[in-house]
Amino acid sequence: MKLQQLLKCLHPIIPFKGEDPEITSIENDNRKVQNGSLFICIKGYTVDGHDFASSAVKNGAAAVLAERPLDIDVPVVVVKDTNRAMAVLADAFFGQPTQQLRLIGITGTNGKTTTSHLLEKILADRGQKTGLIGTMYTKIGEKTIETKNTTPESLTLQKTFHQMVEEGVETAVMEVSSHALDLGRVHGCDYDVAVFTNLTQDHLDYHKTMEEYKRAKSLLFSQLGNSYEVGRPKFAILNADDAASAMFKRSTAAHVYTYGIEEKADLQAVNIQMTSSGTSFDLVIGQEQYRVELQLIGKFSIYNVLAALSAAVVSDVPIHEAITSIEAVKGVAGRFELVNAGQNFTVIVDYAHTPDSLENVLKTIQHFANKKVFVVVGCGGDRDRTKRPLMAQIACRYASNPIFTSDNPRSEEPMAILKEMEAGVQGEDYIVIEDRKEAIHTAIKQAEAGDVVLIAGKGHETYQQIGNVIHDFDDRLVAREAIEER
Ligand SMILES: CC(=O)N[C@H]1[C@@H](OP(=O)(O)OP(=O)(O)OC[C@H]2O[C@@H](n3ccc(=O)[nH]c3=O)[C@H](O)[C@@H]2O)O[C@H](CO)[C@@H](O)[C@@H]1O[C@H](C)C(=O)N[C@@H](C)C(=O)N[C@H](CCC(=O)O)C(=O)O
Numbered sequence: 348m349k350l351q352q353l354l355k356c357l358h359p360i361i362p363f364k365g366e367d368p369e370i371t372s373i374e375n376d377n378r379k380v381q382n383g384s385l386f387i388c389i390k391g392y393t394v395d396g397h398d399f400a401s402s403a404v405k406n407g408a409a410a411v412l413a414e415r416p417l418d419i420d421v422p423v424v425v426v427k428d429t430n431r432a433m434a435v436l437a438d439a440f441f442g443q444p445t446q447q448l449r450l451i452g453i454t455g456t457n458g459k460t461t462t463s464h465l466l467e468k469i470l471a472d473r474g475q476k477t478g479l480i481g482t483m484y485t486k487i488g489e490k491t492i493e494t495k496n497t498t499p500e501s502l503t504l505q506k507t508f509h510q511m512v513e514e515g516v517e518t519a520v521m522e523v524s525s526h527a528l529d530l531g532r533v534h535g536c537d538y539d540v541a542v543f544t545n546l547t548q549d550h551l552d553y554h555k556t557m558e559e560y561k562r563a564k565s566l567l568f569s570q571l572g573n574s575y576e577v578g579r580p581k582f583a584i585l586n587a588d589d590a591a592s593a594m595f596k597r598s599t600a601a602h603v604y605t606y607g608i609e610e611k612a613d614l615q616a617v618n619i620q621m622t623s624s625g626t627s628f629d630l631v632i633g634q635e636q637y638r639v640e641l642q643l644i645g646k647f648s649i650y651n652v653l654a655a656l657s658a659a660v661v662s663d664v665p666i667h668e669a670i671t672s673i674e675a676v677k678g679v680a681g682r683f684e685l686v687n688a689g690q691n692f693t694v695i696v697d698y699a700h701t702p703d704s705l706e707n708v709l710k711t712i713q714h715f716a717n718k719k720v721f722v723v724v725g726c727g728g729d730r731d732r733t734k735r736p737l738m739a740q741i742a743c744r745y746a747s748n749p750i751f752t753s754d755n756p757r758s759e760e761p762m763a764i765l766k767e768m769e770a771g772v773q774g775e776d777y778i779v780i781e782d783r784k785e786a787i788h789t790a791i792k793q794a795e796a797g798d799v800v801l802i803a804g805k806g807h808e809t810y811q812q813i814g815n816v817i818h819d820f821d822d823r824l825v826a827r828e829a830i831e832e833r
């Protein structure tokens with residue numbers, strides 16, 4: 348595509364003039380630039396992309412998009428906000444891919460990864476080719492691609508959607524993080540369905556207040572189409588039991604459907620039965636009622652299932668087929684994942700890294716446990732510090748044997764993070780073991796028949812970041828090794 352043609356999508360008040368090279372790709376990382384690329388300079392949290400413009404030109408950039416004039420030998424297009432412009436350009440360059448597939452976005456503090464996997468399974472079972480974008484990976488059909496963020500920035504995102512369209516994906520399901528909504532990573536995404544799981548404390552390092560965090564989440568609903576196009580209706584799926592849903596309902600013109608347990612909802616779970624091996628309930632939808640027998644555990648799993656079923660129903664999947672698909676799901680990696688190596692106690696690895704998720708998982712365990720409950724838990728560095736004392740309190744409230752350890756300390760001093768956890772539980776009974784491997788081994792060594800060991804916070808992660816070094820680390824493998832050593 349010619350540069351001038353591409354720039355038209357920015358609708359400048361005064362047209363950009365100048366040379367008109369052929370643009371073969373768009374990049375925001377100078378290391379990925381090739382002959383003919385348009386290099387977009389983004390001011391990041393760590394470095395300023397403008398500093399890499401000369402290097403991008405050396406690597407073959409045919410033009411540069413920047414927020415100020417630059418002394419380089421290729422055309423420089425100056426805009427006020429390159430991050431905003433990147434979303435528009437990416438959407439145009441890749442042929443507006445989200446208008447060519449069905450796009451379902453899932454937001455909320457907890458349950459996004461789980462719900463997206465449940466929904467993907469329902470759609471794939473119907474014979475649809477699906478795409479998935481989220482915390483664990485991006486998936487196109489059966490192919491998985493490694494990712495860094497839960498929701499990538501706009502350029503990667505639109506490139507991925509383009510690839511999905513090329514490969515025949517009919518529906519893409521994606522996790523939409525509050526960071527992504529706030530930073531405009533999803534500008535240009537034309538969602539058909541927006542799903543809300545729940546809102547509890549996380550990410551206050553970034554959003555500062557819960558009100559701001561909620562406002563960021565609400566963008567998914569306010570940005571959901573504002574027209575009643577007959578052929579492409581838009582739906583907002585809201586959690587009737589979460590107070591934030593009222594604001595999201597007000598934010599959207601889309602058709603609203605609700606799900607829930609406590610409050611009246613369009614899809615409602617009643618007659619719930621929970622055991623240590625599964626959960627069952629009656630799904631009431633309109634005048635109809637269906638029994639649902641899940642292999643998933645805990646009340647929070649019912650919410651994720653209801654969210655996925657609601658999104659499936661508005662996507663024209665017959666409800667009984669959606670239920671059959673969900674009943675076959677054994678779980679999602681790193682979410683309430685059992686580690687079995689022949690031991691006579693239960694070991695669970697779970698991605699709970701917020702106060703609410705930790706409380707939910709521990710309450711679920713407490714419901715079934717009749718012996719000791721160990722929890723090995725830490726808090727990530729360079730992330731919301733205010734959750735540290737709260738998570739420690741929850742660990743002490745619901746577990747008989749709390750062990751505080753490191754999660755991903757990142758640039759922080761591991762013991763300083765642990766001190767902030769301890770500040771919440773003065774006088775309580777707990778132990779601190781900075782080294783995560785040692786902490787897991789200690790819990791497993793001490794566990795006796797019938798006890799439960801919960802290893803929380805890192806779930807599917809296969810690394811531990813300490814300082815700038817990323818070490819291989821997988822809670823599931825470490826737990827297995829510890830069990831085998833007994
Ligand atoms: C705070 C934040 O969101 N940071 C994101 C941001 O990084 P940054 O601002 O530090 O980027 P930077 O390194 O300064 O680079 C600026 C520009 O220079 C370019 N550059 C940089 C270096 C170089 O040699 N050459 C070059 O051209 C970069 O490509 C970029 O365009 O842009 C990066 C690229 O898009 C993101 O990967 C990165 O996410 C980091 C890893 C992160 O941890 N983000 C978290 C807070 C986050 O976004 N989390 C949410 C929610 C998770 C959840 O709850 O599920 C998520 O969606 O992941």
Ligand SMILES: Nc1ncnc2c1ncn2[C@@H]1O[C@H](COP(=O)(O)OP(=O)(O)OP(=O)(O)O)[C@@H](O)[C@H]1O
Binds near residue numbers: 522682
């Ligand atoms: N609906 C829910 N409500 C509360 N807690 C939940 C819910 N679903 C899952 N959890 C807990 O939260 C943890 C993370 O779940 P999941 O990965 O599905 O959430 P997520 O929203 O994708 O998280 P992230 O923001 O880190 O990507 C699970 O391991 C479990 O402990």
Ligand SMILES: N[C@H](CCC[C@H](N)C(=O)O)C(=O)O
Binds near residue numbers: 482497754755805808
């Ligand atoms: N998506 C979450 C991941 C947290 C996982 C936890 N293991 C940590 O490193 O803090 C976040 O960015 O807050």
Ligand SMILES: [Mg+2]
Binds near residue numbers: 459460481497522
């Ligand atoms: Mg996730």
